[in-house]
Amino acid sequence: MYDTEVFDGDLEVAPDNADPRVIAGWCARKKERLFYNWRMVCDPSGSYIIDKTHPSQRKFVAAPAGVLCDGRVSAELLGTTKQIPGMMYQEHHAPIWKAGSARSAWHRIPDLIGHILSDPESTITPHDAGNPGPGWHVSGRGYTIVLESDYALRLLKYDNGRGKIATSHVIEFFEPGAFKVRTPKLRIDVETGISRDRSPTHHVIVHSYTAPEPAPGMTPDKFRWWTYADRLTDRLTKKVYGPGNVEIDPAAAEPVRPASNPADLAMFVDERSLEAHAKDPSALVLPRRKWTPQPYLLVGGITLIVLGLAWALRRRFAA
Amino acid sequence: MSGAPPRRAIVARVARDSLVLLLAGVWVWSGVGKWIDLDAFRETVRAHGVLGDWVGPFVWLIPSAEIMLGVAVIVLATRARPAVITLSASALVVIGLTAYVALVPSEVIAQAGCGCRGAIPSITNEPVAVYAQNAALLIIHAIAAGAMRYAGRAG
Numbered sequence: 213m214y215d216t217e218v219f220d221g222d223l224e225v226a227p228d229n230a231d232p233r234v235i236a237g238w239c240a241r242k243k244e245r246l247f248y249n250w251r252m253v254c255d256p257s258g259s260y261i262i263d264k265t266h267p268s269q270r271k272f273v274a275a276p277a278g279v280l281c282d283g284r285v286s287a288e289l290l291g292t293t294k295q296i297p298g299m300m301y302q303e304h305h306a307p308i309w310k311a312g313s314a315r316s317a318w319h320r321i322p323d324l325i326g327h328i329l330s331d332p333e334s335t336i337t338p339h340d341a342g343n344p345g346p347g348w349h350v351s352g353r354g355y356t357i358v359l360e361s362d363y364a365l366r367l368l369k370y371d372n373g374r375g376k377i378a379t380s381h382v383i384e385f386f387e388p389g390a391f392k393v394r395t396p397k398l399r400i401d402v403e404t405g406i407s408r409d410r411s412p413t414h415h416v417i418v419h420s421y422t423a424p425e426p427a428p429g430m431t432p433d434k435f436r437w438w439t440y441a442d443r444l445t446d447r448l449t450k451k452v453y454g455p456g457n458v459e460i461d462p463a464a465a466e467p468v469r470p471a472s473n474p475a476d477l478a479m480f481v482d483e484r485s486l487e488a489h490a491k492d493p494s495a496l497v498l499p500r501r502k503w504t505p506q507p508y509l510l511v512g513g514i515t516l517i518v519l520g521l522a523w524a525l526r527r528r529f530a531a
Numbered sequence: 532m533s534g535a536p537p538r539r540a541i542v543a544r545v546a547r548d549s550l551v552l553l554l555a556g557v558w559v560w561s562g563v564g565k566w567i568d569l570d571a572f573r574e575t576v577r578a579h580g581v582l583g584d585w586v587g588p589f590v591w592l593i594p595s596a597e598i599m600l601g602v603a604v605i606v607l608a609t610r611a612r613p614a615v616i617t618l619s620a621s622a623l624v625v626i627g628l629t630a631y632v633a634l635v636p637s638e639v640i641a642q643a644g645c646g647c648r649g650a651i652p653s654i655t656n657e658p659v660a661v662y663a664q665n666a667a668l669l670i671i672h673a674i675a676a677g678a679m680r681y682a683g684r685a686g
Binding site: 507508512519526 | 552555556559560563564567568598601602605606607608609610651
């Protein structure tokens with residue numbers, strides 16, 4: 213389980229020059245808003261799931277909404293629907309893939325590095341300030357990415373050239389434990405820009421993580437991605453895989469409609485929240501509510517009792 | 532209006548009592564709905580991200596205050612001054628809760644709901660629906676105040 217806290221406000225120090233720990237301390241004092249409460253579970257082989265299901269929704273959903281990664285495959289999960297195709301990365305992408313996801317939980321980084329390196333003017337150079345050893349410095353298309361020697365992602369910076377600069381900086385990592393690679397412990401995102409009234413703006417987001425915990429009873433032989441997603445799509449070959457990593461015909465891989473499985477019907481998600489999630493992955497996917505009379509009867513009954521008592525009290529006062 | 536016909540006085544009392552019962556019902560229903568699933572209400576308020584460390588006290592205070600307000604609206608409805616004070620307090624709470632909702636980003640309301648009725652799901656999570664509902668409540672407050680005044684003067 214880890215928390216992400218969001219802070220907005222003016223910084224007392226210039227973010228580019230400040231010690232990130234100073235910013236973190238400032239944020240701790242300015243504690244304003246608790247935004248998300250994400251959970252990360254993993255199995256001993258190094259696979260993990262970032263569960264983005266909102267805590268208030270967890271009791272409704274059978275599978276987490278979020279990102280599933282096992283070092284080779286990645287799938288966007290949408291709670292109970294299991295209808296959104298995931299993504300699969302080929303083996304030769306593994307080093308970058310690890311850099312982006314398994315070691316940093318920033319699962320979109322491999323695509324981003326590919327995008328940067330497709331620019332002829334991009335550069336990739338070694339840097340010797342890495343930990344535990346020399347790492348790499350990827351630059352281009354306004355992005356700067358700093359990787360550690362073990363492919364852990366240390367820094368991601370984007371300058372749009374129009375005054376807006378966004379920086380994500382991992383300050384501290386967890387050493388391998390339940391999860392066999394380093395994962396972020398403290399990450400600070402700083403975004404600077406110019407507001408409409410031309411005054412400088414600074415937004416700081418502090419992500420503080422707790423150490424990944426093994427999922428109870430989870431062993432490598434029990435870990436199955438198809439527990440959480442119905443199918444995965446290889447982005448490069450467009451091949452579609454089903455449970456058991458079996459390649460299946462894309463035409464036959466139409467998602468199972470919930471209506472064809474009455475057992476899942478109650479778990480079908482709210483369509484509007486699904487649309488919102490498609491636009492913004494951080495949006496919650498809400499389950500379609502199945503109407504049951506119990507809460508209405510309970511609340512209605514207690515309400516009537518309270519109102520009756522109040523009415524009796526009123527008559528007594530009036531007498 | 533001491534010279535009002537008895538029939539009009541009866542109508543005024545019935546209107547007053549109906550509106551009072553409606554308002555009290557809304558408050559008690561909302562309070563009980565939150566109480567029976569306090570954890571869900573807490574998570575919803577936490578997701579709103581407005582209160583920070585005050586979420587804990589707020590989660591206890593609001594449903595309790597709503598139930599007490601509902602009871603007070605009924606009990607004190609027949610006494611002119613306390614009734615006005617109670618109705619005013621009730622309307623102020625509605626305004627306060629509306630202001631709270633205005634502080635929550637609309638996309639968060641759309642996703643997590645307003646938490647207005649706790650365990651009882653809302654028909655829609657659109658923020659505009661919350662504002663419309665609270666505006667209607669304020670109008671009912673005004674009509675109830677008028678009915679109370681008329682019924683009081685009619686004896």
